[in-house]
Amino acid sequence: xxxxxxxxxxxxxxxxxxxxxxxxxxxxxxxxxxxxxxxxxxxxxxxxxxxxxxxxxxxxxxxxxxxxxxxxxxxxxxxxxxxxxxxxxxxxxxxxxxxxxxxxxxxxxxxxxxxxxxxxxxxxxxxxxxxxxxxxxxxxxxxxxxxxxxxxxxxxxxxxxxxxxxxxxxxxxxxxxxxxxxxxxxxxxxxxxxxxxxxxxxxxxxxxxxxxxxxxxxxxxxxxxxxxxxxxxxxxxxxxxxxxxxx
Numbered sequence: 001x002x003x004x005x006x007x008x009x010x011x012x013x014x015x016x017x018x019x020x021x022x023x024x025x026x027x028x029x030x031x032x033x034x035x036x037x038x039x040x041x042x043x044x045x046x047x048x049x050x051x052x053x054x055x056x057x058x059x060x061x062x063x064x065x066x067x068x069x070x071x072x073x074x075x076x077x078x079x080x081x082x083x084x085x086x087x088x089x090x091x092x093x094x095x096x097x098x099x100x101x102x103x104x105x106x107x108x109x110x111x112x113x114x115x116x117x118x119x120x121x122x123x124x125x126x127x128x129x130x131x132x133x134x135x136x137x138x139x140x141x142x143x144x145x146x147x148x149x150x151x152x153x154x155x156x157x158x159x160x161x162x163x164x165x166x167x168x169x170x171x172x173x174x175x176x177x178x179x180x181x182x183x184x185x186x187x188x189x190x191x192x193x194x195x196x197x198x199x200x201x202x203x204x205x206x207x208x209x210x211x212x213x214x215x216x217x218x219x220x221x222x223x224x225x226x227x228x229x230x231x232x233x234x235x236x237x238x239x240x241x242x243x244x245x246x247x
Contacts, residue, residue: 003215006222008068008097008207009036009234010045012177026050030057037063041234043097044068048090055094068097068132071122074178076101076136083122097132098122099173104138107150115150119157127166134171134207134228139193140179140186147193151200158204171228172201177210186211189221198225213243 011032015025029050036044037058044054045068054067069090072078078086087098100122107115119135126133137150151172158170174189174197181187188210197206208221209230218229218237233243 001222003218003222004040004234004238005042006218006227006229007041007234007237008043008045008209008228008230009039009041010177010209010230010232012045012047012070012073014047026053029053033057033065035235036065037061039235039238041065041238042228045070045097045099045230047073048086048093048095051090051093051095066096067094068099068134069095070136070176071098071100072103073099073101074176075105076103076138077105078103080118080121083118084125087122087125091126091129091131095131097134098126099134099136101136101138101176102150102154104141104150107153108142108146112153115153116157119154120161123158123162123170127162127169132169132171134173136173136176136209137197138176138179139174139190139197140181140188144192144196147196148200151197155201155204167203168205171205171207172197173207173209173228173230175210175230177230188212191220191224194221194224194226212237213245215240 015022033044033054043066048069051069071087072083123133135154139147179187189208194208205227207228208226212218212229212231213233215237233245236243
């Protein structure tokens with residue numbers, strides 16, 4: 001097993017969040033893309049406005065690294081039209097994977113019809129272009145019962161509306177890494193949370209994102225059954241090194 005095949009090397013900070021200029025932030029992203037090319041990671045996960053640059057770099061290096069981006073990030077509370085428009089632009093810019101943030105607050109308010117429609121229409125768009133679609137449910141914002149319900153909701157929408165051979169292209173993903181928790185609680189993937197997702201999203205695959213910083217943690221997630229790992233510690237994980245990354 002090559003652990004690199006599971007790693008979505010991730011950098012999603014804006015310049016403001018990173019405390020740098022726009023030019024400096026673009027250089028950071030370019031360095032992440034270059035590293036992903038050298039290390040042969042599965043994917044580089046970046047903000048939508050960086051996709052076109054990454055596509056050019058990957059093409060120039062004849063690399064097999066794929067490009068993922070986030071849609072309606074990090075809160076997921078945009079309109080369906082905004083989600084679709086942002087996704088369409090990302091596809092045109094060269095994205096391979098579209099990681100949509102579920103409107104998890106709407107879900108918590110009981111607005112399940114809205115969430116189902118978002119999942120249906122955005123998944124339909126992504127699959128129509130033969131893209132990978134992932135739905136970030138933000139487990140740190142949910143209790144266990146809500147993790148179960150939201151994972152099952154996504155699964156049921158996909159099973160009811162798409163073909164069996166498309167299931168592997170629609171993931172349920174744990175976290176944005178940007179949710180603000182209280183009392184030092186984890187805001188990324190946890191073993192209990194991932195187990196609930198795996199049990200209730202099957203046969204859809206699961207991506208563990210955030211909080212996976214070491215090779216052992218990554219291997220634990222893979223052994224549980226996840227198919228992808230989103231991390232800004234991809235190089236450290238691949239080489240068995242320590243990381244002090246936030247994501």
